[in-house]
């Protein structure tokens with residue numbers, strides 16, 4: 001076995017979404033509810049979802065996954081335009097616990113484009129790069145995070161499709177944000193890229209109507225983007241939003257993310273666009289570093 005083959009087991013990408021956490025670990029994909037909540041004793045150990053988690057970390061105790069969404073006393077869903085917060089760290093650690101037994105790990109994680117400053121990335125890394133001891137559903141795992149890439153959501157999905165030097169506009173529709181990213185010759189054009197403060201689940205009236213949110217996106221991008229631009233849609237609701245985006249931006253396509261594994265290319269659903277791109281970035285960056 002070659003060094004790089006074994007080393008890939010140490011690389012994991014985690015998109016700690018406002019609604020669902022998406023994980024890419026080679027060709028293994030995982031997705032679970034992002035909710036994190038306070039803990040309480042339950043006389044009846046009802047199962048609410050296949051992702052129910054009871055965790056203990058640094059003297060704290062809580063629920064995660066569907067269990068947290070249903071059994072929380074004090075709210076369970078941290079939303080917002082930044083992923084520099086405790087809930088996002090917990091989502092990442094839970095994702096690791098669910099998917100690997102490796103003792104040393106190299107990570108790629110995401111953050112919305114607009115808030116991804118150097119300081120924010122440093123903060124996110126600080127919470128992650130060290131040794132963690134985490135109990136989930138009674139099972140203790142101890143692992144060390146050696147290094148972390150913090151990727152810009154939306155832009156990361158560009159790394160999940162074949163490279164093009166052309167101008168590409170990426171629309172990453174999430175539950176708390178929409179990342180609207182312009183990429184030219186593989187580089188982000190900042191003045192034509194931004195993150196909205198709305199997403200599919202930010203309205204007090206419930207989940208956004210696909211037509212309405214597409215209208216918002218077209219309105220917000222039309223100052224800078226041209227009707228004939230190449231537009232790529234990604235994120236959970238990509239399939240239901242793209243037809244409405246296409247009414248305005250005629251060259252609109254849905255991204256089919258490609259995982260670049262050692263045994264060839266694997267395809268994933270659009271909700272995994274960012275995490276697959278993050279994984280491909282991590283493999284490029286870390287595969288020379290990791291040891292057998």
Ligand SMILES: Nc1ncnc2c1ncn2[C@@H]1O[C@H](COP(=O)(O)OP(=O)(O)OP(=O)(O)O)[C@@H](O)[C@H]1O
Nearest residue numbers: 017018019020173174175176177199200235236237
């Ligand atoms: N197959 C699907 N078809 C339509 N809508 C879907 C599908 N899968 C997920 N969704 C919707 O997509 C939204 C969540 O998308 P996504 O997982 O990309 O967001 P997120 O990454 O958790 O949020 P954010 O990017 O703001 O952190 C939810 O409103 C969910 O109901």
Ligand SMILES: [Mg+2]
Nearest residue numbers: 017153174175
């Ligand atoms: Mg997202």
